[in-house]
Amino acid sequence: MSLLELDGVKVHFPIKKGILFDRTVGHVYAVDGVSLKVEAGETYGLVGESGCGKTTLGRSVLRLVDITEGSVVLDGTDLAKLPSEEMRRFRRRLQMVFQDPLGSLNPRQNIESILSEGMVAHGIGKDQEERREKIKSILDKVGLPSNALSRYPHEFSGGQRQRIGIARALVLEPDVIICDEPVSALDVSVQAQVINLLEELQEELGLTYVVIAHDLAVVRHISDTIGVMYLGSLVEEAPSDALYAEPKHPYTKALMSAVPVPDPEVEDKRERILLTGDLPSPANPPSGCRFHTRCPWAQAERCATERPELRDVGGGHRVACHFAEEIESGKLGLTRPTGIEAVTESEDVVVEQAEDEAEVPAALLPADSTTKPDAAAVKDKVPAAAETPGDRTADAVAKDRDAAAPDASGKEKEQDKTG
Numbered sequence: 249m250s251l252l253e254l255d256g257v258k259v260h261f262p263i264k265k266g267i268l269f270d271r272t273v274g275h276v277y278a279v280d281g282v283s284l285k286v287e288a289g290e291t292y293g294l295v296g297e298s299g300c301g302k303t304t305l306g307r308s309v310l311r312l313v314d315i316t317e318g319s320v321v322l323d324g325t326d327l328a329k330l331p332s333e334e335m336r337r338f339r340r341r342l343q344m345v346f347q348d349p350l351g352s353l354n355p356r357q358n359i360e361s362i363l364s365e366g367m368v369a370h371g372i373g374k375d376q377e378e379r380r381e382k383i384k385s386i387l388d389k390v391g392l393p394s395n396a397l398s399r400y401p402h403e404f405s406g407g408q409r410q411r412i413g414i415a416r417a418l419v420l421e422p423d424v425i426i427c428d429e430p431v432s433a434l435d436v437s438v439q440a441q442v443i444n445l446l447e448e449l450q451e452e453l454g455l456t457y458v459v460i461a462h463d464l465a466v467v468r469h470i471s472d473t474i475g476v477m478y479l480g481s482l483v484e485e486a487p488s489d490a491l492y493a494e495p496k497h498p499y500t501k502a503l504m505s506a507v508p509v510p511d512p513e514v515e516d517k518r519e520r521i522l523l524t525g526d527l528p529s530p531a532n533p534p535s536g537c538r539f540h541t542r543c544p545w546a547q548a549e550r551c552a553t554e555r556p557e558l559r560d561v562g563g564g565h566r567v568a569c570h571f572a573e574e575i576e577s578g579k580l581g582l583t584r585p586t587g588i589e590a591v592t593e594s595e596d597v598v599v600e601q602a603e604d605e606a607e608v609p610a611a612l613l614p615a616d617s618t619t620k621p622d623a624a625a626v627k628d629k630v631p632a633a634a635e636t637p638g639d640r641t642a643d644a645v646a647k648d649r650d651a652a653a654p655d656a657s658g659k660e661k662e663q664d665k666t667g
């Protein structure tokens with residue numbers, strides 16, 4: 249049995265309307281039937297464009313949002329059915345690292361207070377002295393000096409704050425850490441350091457990660473298995489290398505073909521699949537295959553009516569496409585997708601040589617693929633511990649404080665729940 253197993257997880261948010269009486273007039277199908285397994289000591293990477301439900305899925309594992317249907321089994325226990333008090337105890341074993349390190353740290357608490365809060369709640373350490381010792385050793389593991397204890401979040405750089413976020417998760421000795429866009433708010437050089445750190449900690453402490461990201465480069469180098477999400481469900485899942493070598497779902501093919509290759513000759517000849525049209529609304533998803541409205545290979549007879557199952561096509565590669573084999577063998581030619589005209593006036597789908605970057609929908613590109621180098625490339629070049637606190641301008645500090653203030657209460661709630 250895997251350490252973490254999700255089976256048919258759905259999270260549907262009701263859409264309410266009315267002044268006196270709230271009427272439910274529809275649902276946002278944020279997560280709509282996700283099944284996946286995460287093995288102990290491994291990393292599961294979850295990718296997909298903004299709004300596809302990655303964060304909601306991560307939060308549903310911790311029961312920070314209500315699960316409409318399905319089960320989340322951690323080490324044999326179905327968390328979806330646990331009474332809240334027991335769930336609170338289980339949360340120690342499941343921790344979350346948030347995207348915005350500053351927003352998720354209470355600006356009024358020093359680092360010792362932030363890190364010991366969860367320990368107190370879960371009865372870790374017999375007194376503050378013991379807790380302080382443990383915190384110091386974890387700070388050392390994440391590459392922060394022990395004098396950080398008495399300092400406040402705004403005194404640290406972005407990368408260091410994310411290290412604090414990781415330390416906050418680690419002091420609770422979790423089995424699984426869900427990292428929600430752990431590096432997307434950081435500079436490229438710092439991104440590589442934080443990814444390196446996550447990998448080192450995994451090796452040393454045997455941690456299991458679920459890493460949520462929209463940037464394929466981030467997920468590629470840290471993940472054993474990758475799941476690609478589109479509009480609330482998984483469209484493809486495979487061991488990391490297999491997914492990158494041979495993407496089988498049209499959506500994954502489009503994602504991969506949008507990633508620039510660092511060899512000019514290959515880059516010039518690279519075929520790109522350009523998708524047009526926006527991600528449909530999760531409140532009104534297309535019938536049949538959710539991707540058929542943007543799929544270059546959509547077929548009239550099945551794609552619009554029959555929702556494809558995520559099926560095994562060999563070698564642990566799962567794909568939710570009726571025609572994956574036919575597309576791969578070249579038997580199926582490109583078709584004009586239905587429904588696109590309503591969304592865009594341009595040529596619906598073009599497979600062409602890479603010439604015009606501007607035509608790729610932004611959400612399909614790794615957000616910063618044109619400006620940011622590949623994380624792995626960076627990680628080899630960047631010297632460790634290049635971040636220095638204390639060289640930030642007063643303006644920047646004030647800005648951070650202002651930005652943190654309205655955010656703090658909401659994020660503290662998240663913190664409370666996870667702690």
Ligand SMILES: Nc1ncnc2c1ncn2[C@@H]1O[C@H](COP(=O)(O)OP(=O)(O)OP(=O)(O)O)[C@@H](O)[C@H]1O
Binds near residue numbers: 278296297299
């Ligand atoms: N509490 C909520 N109530 C209603 N709708 C919600 C709620 N939380 C998320 N959604 C909607 O669910 C969908 C999925 O959101 P989610 O944040 O999980 O996507 P995501 O893939 O993580 O995107 P991003 O990378 O932008 O965070 C979105 O359409 C979002 O607007």
